[in-house]
Amino acid sequence: MAVATPAPATSAKVTPTRAPVREEPAPGPETGATKIMKWKDGRQAVFMLEFDDSCETDIKNVIPELKKRGMVGTFYINPGNGPFKNKQGAWEKDVAAAGMEMGNHTFTHSHALNVADFESELTLCTDEINKCYPDRKQPRLISYGPPGGIPKEKWLVSKDEVNASLAKLHLIERPSFYGPPIHMKGAAEVMKVVDFALSKGEMGHLDFHGVGGDWLVTPMDWFLPLLDKLDANRDLLWITDPISWHKYLTERKASEVKVLAADARQIRIQLASTTDPALYDSPLTLATRVPQDWKECQVTQGSSSSTAQAVSGIVRYSALPGTEPISLQPAK
Ligand SMILES: [Zn+2]
Structure with a gap:
């Protein structure tokens, strides 16, 4: 007896749409009139993809899809933890070569008992990132993604102390975590974040844990339509990493x-x-x-x-x- 296969609940038949093109106003009429474009290469908006906890699905599912499309993702690693160690060879040899960026998510994602402890967690993580990018000069700015879900008794440094340590160690805190499946419940909701960035002409970002596996999972059939959507709007979007965005924005405002x-x-x-x-x-x-x-x-x-x-x-x-x-x- 034939049994009809039900469509998967998350199946997303969403056609990636194109956003309207909005040109930035030109400089004034006199020869030499010059303006700093809002975003790099005059793009309409910025978009960043960020992945936490050095999940093994980053290596298995995410990076191949980004690489195929020539898009950058930023991976917030915990080099002291099992998931990183299980794929240490790939993190150290393949991730930078695939054009990806890494951010500091602390060494073990577990404690900040005092300033010295917090700085040790940060420094050990930065040391591993530097090992993955041996050709880059030091010091340089590195993105910091605060580890979430740490019990209060293990996080005893104040916000002011955190900020002072970050400044000392050339770490720049990224925008607050925002992503599926915590803040969005399907492919259409995920893609709306791209439309919002384009309509405002500002920076948008999506943050992930596991993709197609691991924990706090974003299913592949939410993730792939998102990449197709970004691809469909590629000429309008500066798809970049948090440090490149931070540098451009800071320099633009200071210049x-x-x-x-x-x-x-x-x-x-x-x-x-x-x-x-x-x-x-x-x-x-x-x-x-x-x-x-x-x-x-x-x-x-x-x-x-x-x-x-x-x-x-x-x-x-x-x-x-x-x-x-x-x-x-x-x-x-
Ligand atoms: Zn985390």
């Missing part, structure tokens, strides 16, 4: 454009910033009004030089804040 000179042959700009260029070293995207007959521009800052096309008298390019002046000329 100011000064037009030093602007005529028919050359434009010179100073991008002044109050951030420390040793730690805040990500380029900002600038848009400058150039003379109408400049079709291709040579953009030079210090020893780096590139060419960029002018579109309707506007040229868009990357520049480092708080360093040398930038010069723009028509390319020969």
